[in-house]
Amino acid sequence: MNSSHYLIDSGRRNRRFLTQTEQQEEQESLSHIEGDMLQVISLEGKINAQLEPKLSVEDLKKLYKTMVLTRVLDTKCMNMQRQGRIGFYVPCAGQEAAQIGSAFAATAEDWIVPTYRDQGVALIRGLDLRKLIAHLMGNSSDSMMGKQMPNHWGFSEIHFMSVASPIAAQLPVATGIAMSMKLKKKDTIVLAYHGDGATSEGDFHAAYNFAGVYKAPVIFICENNGWAISVPVARQTAAATLAIKAEAYGFDGVRVDGNDILAVYKATKLAIDRARSGGGPTMIECLTYRMGPHSTSDDPTKYRTKEEIEFWKKRDPIERFKNYLELRGVWNQDFENKARTVVDEEINRAIEEEEKIPPPETSSIFKDVYAEEPASLREQEKEELSYESSSKE
């Protein structure tokens, strides 16, 4: 299957992420963002009719509502962290199009291998909001049983793989899942997410290389948000683009405007179709931007300029999609208001409910290390419980 019809170019420029304080010669202005990438809705609101996916009004509404839900939740969680109601949080504001557009192209049977920043992916797959909140609180309803930090989720009911912090470690696992789908002759695929920083890790290399060699049905969604904490993508690699890296593994890399949800959807859909029919992996580089800090522990003013933030505010993926929907007659202020009210209530209710749930029991520390608790851990569990009973005395 030839994919050149949507493979505009893997692109040649990624230097625009350099800040103005950057002292090296490669500095360039921020104006290079356009060009060399797949776009359906241009900044000026023009539609590329040839690429425009034919989605139903219902689907369009669902996409938009999920973007709003994701954004509102993000803001609330940042606040909750500041209020000490959750311990930590990794925001995704700005990346909703890349996350929701890509995941929407997959079916419920396909598997997701996400990162800590992919709440948009979980939400478009229909994750119960309470489950998400319970995890952020690490309470006894948390699917992770309070064992992991916030944003280190995993929800088997939506085939959403468990997350570890080490960058790129999820990628060989994603390839392995895809390899076994192929061996088992399923027609499902894997969407594997990673950031721009992740492209430097050895595990990126292994995962992509195995995917190429075994023609595994995996689509790598690279959310190139310009930064790996304080390191701009131009310091991450001297490659002309990230998408070009796919060639080193014998498959296609596509560069899309990651703030254009229809472009992301379209590229992912084509890649999924190809993978499902035995055509192997694709890399999709979504050019996007992390509008907030890296996490609640980060202070981005140390490394980015106001100009850059402003530049990207104008490219807010929700605004872009809203303009499109308005053009299509799907969006109006009333729709917006209703959507926001529903979302607000839903989130508030979920938070309220989950804040009532107690933390996990102490003995949970010793469970799920192995399938069965071994004698040595039973002994340590007893030891721990003895402290608690004696401190209660």
Place this chain on the structure above:
Amino acid sequence: MNSSHYLIDSGRRNRRFLTQTEQQEEQESLSHIEGDMLQVISLEGKINAQLEPKLSVEDLKKLYKTMVLTRVLDTKCMNMQRQGRIGFYVPCAGQEAAQIGSAFAATAEDWIVPTYRDQGVALIRGLDLRKLIAHLMGNSSDSMMGKQMPNHWGFSEIHFMSVASPIAAQLPVATGIAMSMKLKKKDTIVLAYHGDGATSEGDFHAAYNFAGVYKAPVIFICENNGWAISVPVARQTAAATLAIKAEAYGFDGVRVDGNDILAVYKATKLAIDRARSGGGPTMIECLTYRMGPHSTSDDPTKYRTKEEIEFWKKRDPIERFKNYLELRGVWNQDFENKARTVVDEEINRAIEEEEKIPPPETSSIFKDVYAEEPASLREQEKEELSYESSSKE
């Protein structure tokens, strides 16, 4: 600096290494070796005058003699291993042009980061033959003090870095050496060697990426001998070629006929000149062939065909160069005979001398773990020596 004048192409084909027993569809005949690579001396003996390096007769003779020395030594070492006179050996027959041609382009001040198969590199840099033999024997004259297996050399007097077995682990180190040359404003460079299999390791990825980002003066010499033990390069990666991988790191990859010593020399020389003048790294993929087994522990009949061996015998790098020298009036049978006699005697004498040297003393086990032997090791050393004295009783 633009390098397109010698960058013929990073090529698109590496599938020719599939054996006839290979069951997968990608199988192709062996006839694709030509094309898409830089060549100075064609198989038919034609010279590409535009690319031909202008080497003195002395240099040409030196190159040829070193090739013969390397080959004869290789045969003797294989025999010595079979006779139990050395414990293990990794042969390099077939790869002399790639090794000697590339290393000859560097100066004595440049650094080499070799693999276990790069005896040709050491020899063209003037390594004392006795040092090489001493190491293979692991005797008390061994520069490594008998601490490492044969072929795990390191000779600081020729800036020839110490070798570890884990594939590709030398590559980030090579990049680091080159980075510090640049930081210290030296105009030296690093030649870093690796095989085709090594391109799959995470350390290859890190080393290449750092080299690209820091524009480090390192030239990666990839000796693509078609096999990583029993795994053909077409199973190693789905990439069209290995040279293409360099693009993923923002620098050039060049594909040369690795059995054509002048082509290898020419490409390396240009890359070195570029690196010395601040132009950063280059990858040179040398298409060559390991004519012998992977090591004395390997039985290649398990995985390669006779046809393949025959195919490559006709492409013997020494024969190719001999034809060229004959054309240039440098080679005749008399020259050959003399060269072989000298080489033979030299090697025999070195072996004879080194076989007289005793093994290292037991206490050497405890030296060079740290700069100074700590109390804990002094205690263990005493413990060990007490066994010996009591067993002598």
Place this chain on the structure above:
Amino acid sequence: MPTINIVQAVNQALKEEMRRDDRIVVLGEDVGRDGGVFRATEGLYDEFGPDRVMDTPLAESGIIGTAIGMAIYGLNPVPEIQFLDFIYPAFDQIVTNLAKLRYRSGGQYSCHLVVRAPYGGGIKGGHYHSQSSEAYFTHTAGLKVVIPSSPYDTKGLLLSSLRDPDPIIFLEPKRIYRAVKGEIPEGEFTVPIGKARIAREGRDVSILAYGAMLHVAMDAAEAAKKNGVEADVVDLRTLVPLDIDAILSSVQKTGRVIIVHEAPRTSGFGAEISAQIAERAIEYLKGPILRVTGYDTPFPYTLEEYYLPSVPKVLKAIEKLMQY
């Protein structure tokens, strides 16, 4: 009963279980057409084909990482690491994913698989073909660590490992791959994970060992008999979970302990055994707990026989304890 060696035991276990369980896939460097550099996977490629016996690219983190993915999706992968010395590029996959997946996901996901790797010295392999790094894995909660010392145990423990629900590091003492032969029953049998074996009974001193060192311990025990010393030899068989009861019974009986392993002494697994004894059975001890181990240096080439524990070294430790 047929007599086979340890490589053959590995090969038989894999082959027979692959016939029974079609979820098993073998992957690694040179495991396919070549049959493995030690021939442990010989014949599997021919019988089961390239889908179930995969020659992989040269990347250990890819081998272990994709195997984890396969295990999550319901396959039963058996990745081979060609030499244990080459497992470190996969160390992050092992520590980060393999060991913690079940725990970190609150039991939603798990990844049972068996990582096979030849390990240990005695084959003139120098630094990078001789290491015994089992202690790293025993310190990584979530893993089980299994080390057989005989063909019987190899086959029985490998079969148990293939059927176990947890991730397992299965270390094969390559020094005795062919040297140690033994009888095994016809047909299917297993050896339980977590049970040590009393390899020899004696009242005077306990020698605790595993892998190739079990045989050094046994030879030393035989030699000590000449001096009237009867050694109890315990073959640990699995380091995690550890059969501490078997160890304590032996120690309570003899009151003297010698632990033998090839790995460097500092923070080797011998330290853990010693510490458990010092915690649980100190009142039984008649002398110090001794360790006969590799030294705290990288593994040397020419002088490896001096580096490794040997019968005279164990005998000297016995003598020291008996005279204490």
Place this chain on the structure above:
Amino acid sequence: MPTINIVQAVNQALKEEMRRDDRIVVLGEDVGRDGGVFRATEGLYDEFGPDRVMDTPLAESGIIGTAIGMAIYGLNPVPEIQFLDFIYPAFDQIVTNLAKLRYRSGGQYSCHLVVRAPYGGGIKGGHYHSQSSEAYFTHTAGLKVVIPSSPYDTKGLLLSSLRDPDPIIFLEPKRIYRAVKGEIPEGEFTVPIGKARIAREGRDVSILAYGAMLHVAMDAAEAAKKNGVEADVVDLRTLVPLDIDAILSSVQKTGRVIIVHEAPRTSGFGAEISAQIAERAIEYLKGPILRVTGYDTPFPYTLEEYYLPSVPKVLKAIEKLMQY
């Protein structure tokens, strides 16, 4: 004397030594313009520029691997690993190259460098921002392992480390990065590598600890005083080389031993200390050697305070030993 905290001590040591020694280069993720995620390298980029303070790509094996190359070529690199939990992608570089280069080359090449990494729990970091994996490095011959517990020791040990000829893993207890403050002298001073510190004198029980746990040990010692128990507290400061003489003196005095560390118990460094005591001083022991440690599970998030050693846990161990 000025009072500073531990992060400031790291920062001062680096800054001052970089002024004195222009071979020092700092490299790692976010160490440059951002000043490090814990601010340990704050101000270095501005003072020394991008050639000596390098924000690297996100690849630990690249960070350690290139640092090794730099060290070989005569620089004095100080790579930072952002959290110790992320060192595993570099594990092969550490075990294969860093630890063995001098040995394997017969002393022809060496690579002194200091790998800095924040480690340990207590900051609500869950599995991957809390690990104490020091034991792995203590089992890797060729490395030194240094762990300070105070601003004074941090500065003094880091300066010694920067001047040491061997590769050093320098672990910073991030839980007390800011919480523990202390006075340091003006100007240059060093603390020798390989010497423990008697943090508190007492005749009844020896508590051996390092890093953040030293403070738990000290608090427990103070609390035990109320019951008339006087604890000797030894701050190990360096695990390799270990100051075994200081440990043995304490044990010979008290006859009772408690080892405290955060890492999981099995094969943790406590096992090695225990084993050395059981080898060298068993005749002085009045009871079992106890370990108060993290449990043999991955590091949990919500319940981390239950997982970690604490004053009540140490007190219970003291009580047990005193009543033995």
